[in-house]
Amino acid sequence: QNITHMQSTTPFSGAVRLGILGGGQLGKMIIDEVMRYDIFVGTLDPSTQASTAPYAHICRHGDFRKREDVLEFGADFDVLTIEIEDVNTDALRELEAQGKRVYPQPDVIDIFRDKSVQKEFYRKHAIPTSDFVILENKPTDWDDFPVVWKAATGGYDGKGVKLLRGKSDLVDLPDGRCVMEELVPIAKEIGVIVSRNVSGEIAVFPPVEMEFHPEANLVELVFAPANISAEQSAEAERLARILAEKTRIVGTLAVELFLDNDGNFIVNESAPRVHNSGHLSIEACYTSQFEQHVRAILDLPLGDTSLIMPAAMGNVVGEPEYSGKVVYLGAEELLRQRGVYLHLYGKTETRPYRKMGHITCLHKSTTQAREIVRSLRQTFKIIAQ
Amino acid sequence: QNITHMQSTTPFSGAVRLGILGGGQLGKMIIDEVMRYDIFVGTLDPSTQASTAPYAHICRHGDFRKREDVLEFGADFDVLTIEIEDVNTDALRELEAQGKRVYPQPDVIDIFRDKSVQKEFYRKHAIPTSDFVILENKPTDWDDFPVVWKAATGGYDGKGVKLLRGKSDLVDLPDGRCVMEELVPIAKEIGVIVSRNVSGEIAVFPPVEMEFHPEANLVELVFAPANISAEQSAEAERLARILAEKTRIVGTLAVELFLDNDGNFIVNESAPRVHNSGHLSIEACYTSQFEQHVRAILDLPLGDTSLIMPAAMGNVVGEPEYSGKVVYLGAEELLRQRGVYLHLYGKTETRPYRKMGHITCLHKSTTQAREIVRSLRQTFKIIAQ
Numbered sequence: 001q002n003i004t005h006m007q008s009t010t011p012f013s014g015a016v017r018l019g020i021l022g023g024g025q026l027g028k029m030i031i032d033e034v035m036r037y038d039i040f041v042g043t044l045d046p047s048t049q050a051s052t053a054p055y056a057h058i059c060r061h062g063d064f065r066k067r068e069d070v071l072e073f074g075a076d077f078d079v080l081t082i083e084i085e086d087v088n089t090d091a092l093r094e095l096e097a098q099g100k101r102v103y104p105q106p107d108v109i110d111i112f113r114d115k116s117v118q119k120e121f122y123r124k125h126a127i128p129t130s131d132f133v134i135l136e137n138k139p140t141d142w143d144d145f146p147v148v149w150k151a152a153t154g155g156y157d158g159k160g161v162k163l164l165r166g167k168s169d170l171v172d173l174p175d176g177r178c179v180m181e182e183l184v185p186i187a188k189e190i191g192v193i194v195s196r197n198v199s200g201e202i203a204v205f206p207p208v209e210m211e212f213h214p215e216a217n218l219v220e221l222v223f224a225p226a227n228i229s230a231e232q233s234a235e236a237e238r239l240a241r242i243l244a245e246k247t248r249i250v251g252t253l254a255v256e257l258f259l260d261n262d263g264n265f266i267v268n269e270s271a272p273r274v275h276n277s278g279h280l281s282i283e284a285c286y287t288s289q290f291e292q293h294v295r296a297i298l299d300l301p302l303g304d305t306s307l308i309m310p311a312a313m314g315n316v317v318g319e320p321e322y323s324g325k326v327v328y329l330g331a332e333e334l335l336r337q338r339g340v341y342l343h344l345y346g347k348t349e350t351r352p353y354r355k356m357g358h359i360t361c362l363h364k365s366t367t368q369a370r371e372i373v374r375s376l377r378q379t380f381k382i383i384a385q
Numbered sequence: 386q387n388i389t390h391m392q393s394t395t396p397f398s399g400a401v402r403l404g405i406l407g408g409g410q411l412g413k414m415i416i417d418e419v420m421r422y423d424i425f426v427g428t429l430d431p432s433t434q435a436s437t438a439p440y441a442h443i444c445r446h447g448d449f450r451k452r453e454d455v456l457e458f459g460a461d462f463d464v465l466t467i468e469i470e471d472v473n474t475d476a477l478r479e480l481e482a483q484g485k486r487v488y489p490q491p492d493v494i495d496i497f498r499d500k501s502v503q504k505e506f507y508r509k510h511a512i513p514t515s516d517f518v519i520l521e522n523k524p525t526d527w528d529d530f531p532v533v534w535k536a537a538t539g540g541y542d543g544k545g546v547k548l549l550r551g552k553s554d555l556v557d558l559p560d561g562r563c564v565m566e567e568l569v570p571i572a573k574e575i576g577v578i579v580s581r582n583v584s585g586e587i588a589v590f591p592p593v594e595m596e597f598h599p600e601a602n603l604v605e606l607v608f609a610p611a612n613i614s615a616e617q618s619a620e621a622e623r624l625a626r627i628l629a630e631k632t633r634i635v636g637t638l639a640v641e642l643f644l645d646n647d648g649n650f651i652v653n654e655s656a657p658r659v660h661n662s663g664h665l666s667i668e669a670c671y672t673s674q675f676e677q678h679v680r681a682i683l684d685l686p687l688g689d690t691s692l693i694m695p696a697a698m699g700n701v702v703g704e705p706e707y708s709g710k711v712v713y714l715g716a717e718e719l720l721r722q723r724g725v726y727l728h729l730y731g732k733t734e735t736r737p738y739r740k741m742g743h744i745t746c747l748h749k750s751t752t753q754a755r756e757i758v759r760s761l762r763q764t765f766k767i768i769a770q
Contacts, residue, residue, distance in 0.1 A: 010713045012729050032420045038731035057439045304723035328395045338671050338689035346423035
């Protein structure tokens with residue numbers, strides 16, 4: 001390989017080889033957002049149909065949960081990162097020991113990939129969070145309802161989380177370590193993305209507000225600026241910044257906060273990676289979360305995170321009745337709208353509620369942006385052939 | 386190949402295969418700008434180091450001026466387009482006859498790739514342009530100076546154009562068909578990008594103003610909105626629209642206009658493709674010229690072209706004293722600036738004045754945007770190892 005290390009100058013034009021564990025939509029958007037710097041990017045994914053497959057410089061097939069696959073993949077890169085937290089961190093530690101730059105650090109990934117460890121981290125560092133009890137296996141004789149059950153590991157997109165209202169809800173829980181959390185009355189859900197680079201510089205994105213789909217438990221709509229006071233916004237950013245400082249993460253931390261009826265924040269959960277709640281940053285902010293993540297892990301100066309314009313983002317998910325080869329309906333109306341951006345993740349097969357893409361709308365009025373995204377989600381549909 | 390034609394629905398997610406003749410920076414930016422639609426894109430370029438090589442779904446090596454290479458490449462695609470006009474249009478006509486969709490149409494490319502044909506087209510359709518004479522070979526006994534000599538074909542980036550001040554300037558001219566043009570006193574140079582889709586819909590980008598480097602004859606700075614009156618802006622857009630209508634081009638036409646001291650426009654020259662004068666549309670407009678071009682040739686609705694914010698764009702060219710493996714200096718300051726976007730074209734070798742990338746700056750004040758780009762071009766330098 002004809003590679004020179006020019007960290008003292010820039011990582012542009014293939015001077016640094018960046019490997020991403022995971023080849024889904026987050027990886028695809030990372031590649032898209034740093035293509036203008038011509039950064040060499042490879043991905044590791046078990047699927048031969050990975051979203052990154054057509055765009056990565058190198059697209060390896062393998063399991064990021066398997067030690068050998070991660071070690072073999074890592075050998076070809078200078079800097080390693082993740083787009084999913086459920087990876088083999090022991091292998092990443094071995095690569096770190098070999099001198100590879102692994103960001104976020106494997107020890108930081110380990111804090112967040114296990115929700116019980118994550119909750120204990122919040123408690124230890126006096127980060128406000130809901131009360132909780134950690135159980136080594138699912139509860140069989142629980143009395144205190146309602147309560148939120150969360151699987152310690154493996155949960156995503158609404159899986160691994162369940163609101164239990166009574167003893168009968170205990171029956172269907174899967175086995176395994178879990179966190180039982182107090183149910184907090186929530187006024188709003190707020191997301192904050194924070195990035196920290198190798199040199200310790202920190203930048204925080206403007207807080208976004210999230211609306212969830214009641215059935216699928218997926219984020220339905222995200223908008224910015226959040227409809228909260230300037231003081232609340234500053235407090236949300238302060239909490240995110242503290243988390244970045246306490247963990248000393250290099251990379252991106254997506255922090256989900258609950259705002260209660262008294263106007264106080266608690267941290268619900270965080271992910272050590274780029275996140276659905278930050279997608280609108282691609283068009284709405286001067287720097288996107290994807291570019292910012294790469295700047296952070298390559299130790300470049302962090303970019304300006306301020307909003308160019310208010311925005312709303314809605315996920316585009318497969319219609320519930322359809323599985324199979326994807327067909328898009330109603331794209332014409334969407335394409336005609338000023339300030340509307342469609343992102344498709346390159347998944348050839350749709351399934352009920354599968355995340356297939358997202359729509360962002362820029363508008364001087366946040367309310368209007370939300371209305372437009374809501375309306376387009378009624379007309380732009382994903383079905384199967 | 387497992388391809389279904391779904392023109393009736395959408396060309397997303399690989400449903401249509403788009404082939405581009407040329408794999409330079411324009412091709413790279415086309416791929417970048419439609420990656421979020423997951424459109425299948427292949428490129429044909431003689432260089433194995435083409436800018437598109439890491440990002441195209443298929444990257445073929447071959448000469449777009451050679452009939453066989455174009456025919457072989459075209460066989461694999463549904464829609465063909467260009468990022469350079471110096472291509473084999475006879476081969477494209479054969480592909481058209483085979484049922485391929487070729488946009489812009491080969492006959493339209495032929496109008497613009499030969500400057501003598503282009504000038505005659507303007508005259509025939511009463512498009513204002515400077516007076517001219519077409520010569521079958523370079524002049525040997527010309528008397529009327531000053532005059533602008535232009536090679537009929539093969540000119541680009543300042544090559545193939547020369548201002549002749551006297552008989553002694555005739556000596557060094559290369560052989561070949563040429564256009565001798567009246568030298569027009571110019572107050573401003575204005576660029577307008579116009580797109581027309583298969584269905585005949587036309588959309589015009591806001592006029593930009595261009596400043597040229599006095600030595601290299603390369604565009605040095607482009608900014609929008611142009612510093613002209615609303616009436617002048619409307620007139621520039623009208624001329625671009627007329628050209629799109631008269632040629633019936635499907636795709637993109639980049640029109641360069643001279644504004645004389647009396648406030649009248651004449652068309653200098655046009656290119657039937659995305660163009661350097663439209664690069665700022667990536668960040669400054671709701672829809673970029675690159676996305677718009679793809680929308681046009683895939684017969685999608687055209688996007689909104691209005692400005693999100695004023696902007697300036699400066700080319701980043703290789704320092705005159707350096708040739709060899711590229712080294713970037715001064716990126717840190719650039720990366721810290723709000724609203725500044727660096728685009729690198731992925732060229733590993735620099736040469737004097739070679740276009741290596743561009744910088745766009747968004748700013749509420751056009752003057753400030755211009756100042757920032759000018760200043761960054763002093764600090765961000767491209768040299769060789």
